[in-house]
Amino acid sequence: MAIFRPGERHRYHNILSKRKGKRDVTALLSLTAMVDMFTVLVIFLLQNYNATGEILYIPKDVVLPKATSVRELKPAHVITISANEILLDRDVVASFDEIKGTEEWLIPKLKDTLAEALVKSRAEQEGKLQNKIRDVVETTRGEAEEDPNAWSKVTIQADKGVDFLTVKKVLFTVTEAGAGEINFAVTKLPQETNSN
Numbered sequence: 603m604a605i606f607r608p609g610e611r612h613r614y615h616n617i618l619s620k621r622k623g624k625r626d627v628t629a630l631l632s633l634t635a636m637v638d639m640f641t642v643l644v645i646f647l648l649q650n651y652n653a654t655g656e657i658l659y660i661p662k663d664v665v666l667p668k669a670t671s672v673r674e675l676k677p678a679h680v681i682t683i684s685a686n687e688i689l690l691d692r693d694v695v696a697s698f699d700e701i702k703g704t705e706e707w708l709i710p711k712l713k714d715t716l717a718e719a720l721v722k723s724r725a726e727q728e729g730k731l732q733n734k735i736r737d738v739v740e741t742t743r744g745e746a747e748e749d750p751n752a753w754s755k756v757t758i759q760a761d762k763g764v765d766f767l768t769v770k771k772v773l774f775t776v777t778e779a780g781a782g783e784i785n786f787a788v789t790k791l792p793q794e795t796n797s798n
Contacts (some may be wrong), residue, residue, distance in 0.1 A: 649736065659692060660759060660787075669760040669788040678755035678785070679719055681712075683764050683772055690715050702768050709775040716756070716779040723753040754782030 611696045646707045659665065682689040688709070695712045756776050760769050776784060 661689075664759055664761045665763070665786060666787055666789045668702045668743055668791045670791045670793070672788060672790045675757055675785055675787065676752065678757045678783075679716065679723070679781075680759060680787075681716075681772060681776065682758045683760040683769060685757065685761055685763060688712065688772065691719065696767065697766075701771060702765070707771050707774045708778060709771060712775045713771070713779045716776060716781065720754060720780055727753045754780065755785065756781040756783070757787055759787040 659680070661682060661684060663686060664682060679691055680689075682692075684698065686698055687694050688698065688701060690712060693715070695715055696709055701709060758769075758772065758774075758776070773784065
């Protein structure tokens with residue numbers, strides 16, 4: 603066996619390897635680059651989910667009416683009118699019998715709760731960093747869709763068996779609370795294919 607002079611050697615030098623002629627496969631990963639890559643991936647996925655991930659919670663006792671002309675709902679406060687109760691974002695606001703029996707058009711608890719939620723939504727929209735980033739990206743792409751009143755949107759889920767007077771009282775109260783755009787949640791009818 604040959605005698606070598608001691609000294610510094612490169613760690614991949616073939617003298618130190620036990621398998622002569624074969625090279626060790628060692629991959630060095632830069633942790634900083636990998637963390638940066640995962641950060642970009644997470645932001646991308648969050649942006650895409652935020653744009654299309656809105657799923658409405660529909661209680662079991664609510665049967666939505668069917669419609670042929672529909673559009674995708676944007677994130678908003680959801681008011682559910684069932685045969686038992688009226689909910690605002692899954693919180694019970696009033697009972698159905700109580701609203702149906704009263705002559706008053708205004709539902710005080712719904713108005714107060716919704717007005718408070720709208721004020722909170724407005725403050726959140728104005729201060730979100732995510733919105734600022736999206737605005738910069740959309741402006742750069744030339745796709746800026748600025749909706750300054752997005753905080754004031756309300757979606758109403760009314761059971762198809764509920765009388766119109768109760769729905770009208772809820773609509774009046776929502777308007778008095780300061781809501782802007784009001785949408786109704788419906789179930790889309792399958793389009794009929796014309797085979798003529």
